[in-house]
Amino acid sequence: MQLTILIDSGSSETLQNQIIRQMQALIRDGQLRPGTPVPSSRELSKQLQVSRNTVAEAYGHLLEEGYLCTRRAIGTFISDTLPEDAIATRTNPMLSRSPSHRRAVNLPLPYTGRGLPGLHRPIDRALSHDFSLGKIDPKSFPDKTWRRLTLECLGGAAERMSEYNDPAGLPQLRQLIANYLGPARGMVVSPEQIIVVGGCQQGMNLAAHLLVGSNTPVVMEAPCYRGAAFLFESYGAKIIPVPVDDHGLRVSALPAQGAKLACITPSHQFPTGVTLSMDRRLALLDWVCRQNAYLLEVDYDADFRYEDSPLPSLYALDRSGCTLYMSSFSHSIGPGLRLGYLVVPRSLIRAATTIKALIDNGQPWLEQAVLTQFIREGSLLHHLKRIRHTYRSRRDALIAALQRCFPGSRVTGAESGSHVVWRLPPDLPPADELKAIAHASGVGVYPLGDSPSWFHEDYPECERILLLGYTLLGEDQINDAVERLHAALAKGDPSGPASLEP
């Protein structure tokens, strides 16, 4: 610890006094907080290039005054109870030379984006049964394998932590992702096209930095993910909302001209859960091509497809080189990993790599190294198969329980992903009321309006839609939760079918 004490050897003040006065100021101003250890007199004398005696005497004085205290065999610390005058005056004499005493109250703030209190809620521990969105089950995390691979990788830590790695990502990881995308998503890509990023949000940011400027018209699905819309707005985008129906984005409602970018979630639309149909995929690509625009495909939840085969990605269908493809490992391994990848068309490789270097110069080495081994040894495919199976059973249990307890429920968006859209039957109260009743009995359910979505006000019957994530709960818990909800509703509403009140 080096202290910000300045010795002026030309001053008429003794060296000892200079140290005392400045230490007092540091303590008074809170820069040295109670309980903080101070350097040994030997250390400080070396730093200040004064004799050890001078420092020892200054320390002695401060000890006497009560600014410092010693703990035997440990060292010297700032006192927990300071002399009263220290608390009385909180001005730093070192700073008195500063001419800038005015407080600049009208500083310009060019960024005027929307505030958002956090895109992802923390887990609500008060709920015994939580159908929260975008979480993954800690029990599904491949704990043992991850630990083993981390230990293996740490063997090379000294070398690899000590240098800057390729800002676009570890070459082997990019190669393995390219290999994966062929069979899994129908995409023929070379490793150079892959930029390793810190999750979907950062991939979208990279695309935005590249393609969106002040007043750039950007097409978004309505409803869409709020984190994407606000991000584009923070670059000055003009958002053009285009409605989503049961087949995904209504391509016929796209603007005839002017759009420069469209951001789409085709595999499992957020938040409605619908899959963009093949006809619409082709029509969308045709539109993008005619516009001379770019398409940003956010392949949200694509790893979890439960019925038939995944459709080829828009990237795979695109013949015009206008699609950027984004995916992440947040839903398959965990959001704490902060790893994903953006695939860019060949024409954008140089620009995207430059931007990645400029905005953060690459992801941390260790996570990338561990993920590389995880994919290489086949553990990722194995893990995906295992959790796909788990999530499918949970989804089935949820749908069955809803149909059993609440006949007439319409559940959509269940073909893939990690949440379903529950359209409430007419005899149930609106989503907001139902949420309050459910939360009171420890069951977390989430109205569309509460989710991190945007432009949902015009979505048909939006106030009668709940989003239920089914990744956190086992099948028995899911049954329990739906039955609890049913009981709570019956209790609250005497006309309910299974009312306990006579």
Added chain:
Amino acid sequence: MQLTILIDSGSSETLQNQIIRQMQALIRDGQLRPGTPVPSSRELSKQLQVSRNTVAEAYGHLLEEGYLCTRRAIGTFISDTLPEDAIATRTNPMLSRSPSHRRAVNLPLPYTGRGLPGLHRPIDRALSHDFSLGKIDPKSFPDKTWRRLTLECLGGAAERMSEYNDPAGLPQLRQLIANYLGPARGMVVSPEQIIVVGGCQQGMNLAAHLLVGSNTPVVMEAPCYRGAAFLFESYGAKIIPVPVDDHGLRVSALPAQGAKLACITPSHQFPTGVTLSMDRRLALLDWVCRQNAYLLEVDYDADFRYEDSPLPSLYALDRSGCTLYMSSFSHSIGPGLRLGYLVVPRSLIRAATTIKALIDNGQPWLEQAVLTQFIREGSLLHHLKRIRHTYRSRRDALIAALQRCFPGSRVTGAESGSHVVWRLPPDLPPADELKAIAHASGVGVYPLGDSPSWFHEDYPECERILLLGYTLLGEDQINDAVERLHAALAKGDPSGPASLEP
């Protein structure tokens, strides 16, 4: 592995043929590459919801044609040698429906920033003695401690990897950084003001996203770090270069009005290594305040101060709340960690936290968790003390060797940091020539013009300046390197003082 095969049960084509045709297409198009394993017939039949026999027969057909091969007891794979017709026609029948066959050649690219081939050169293994900049000695990495702490932290991995953490950083880490900044840099800050970022580059990006828009005038030191200047340009900034002399930024040369942001490296100016004097610090703050502008203080190399005490940071001296302070652990622990922190004034807490959530939603959990423990148990202070000692000895050895072998050398920027500026004595050739001679004998030295700096053309005698990083070499190696260089110069230039040629 789920394949992108679509079964049309209403088609007149048999199910088996549909599978064969689409598998052939995936192989022809390169989506399934030679050597890739295919799903078992059981797995694929489940995915496609067709009988296992149908898949087995389709596989049998593809095996016969040579598209697939089996390896006993392992599984079925794409053949390494494909039937000739597969290589002949590379068109995917699945894609033939796409109307977008045109290639969009004139796609707009709003981003027109400068390309840069990588901000940091990889270590040149051909050099036996490398005075490269911005590297850290792998031997100085706290290997054992880091391994122990990583293992400890991994105990909580399943929980913490499965959720989104606070985008601004782990609360404990932010608290510990706030505690550190008091005594070390004279700064009184609360944890809310600290945003954990992925290194200096990302911290500057966060500040830029917040404060820089199209045509925003930004003051930069001349010369300065190229990665900073190009980053601001990528947001549309108008860069105003202000020259640096032996006392740092020439504050008297600052523009009288118009600037909205000034980006400064006061502790150890990059690349000149000078420390901004106290008078200039106060004058700069006064100027910023009068401009109603912001100051971004990049506290490059502040952890390594070898003579007397570190000066208080600009943030500590600022009374007007206009300073953002950036520091990172890249030089103290390692750049592969990708961790640093941006301290924002109270008025920017909300905006900065929002931007961090929007641009990448936070740093990975594990690195933050390990660093938290590393600081908490006192290992960071211990580590800093140790490498400060090591680097000081290396610096001393370098200066002594230069003075001994090349009398008349002026070495500046040595009070702190991890590199010195060597101003060549008149009897030596210009920096570029000297570099070539040195590299030929395995010694890496770097002319100012080769460093990742900008606006250095007008710096006095810029063609006679070499930057020497002294972190990678031990004291003996440093002596060796300087002597080698001396010998090489003497050999190349018969008039040299220690010429070996008569």
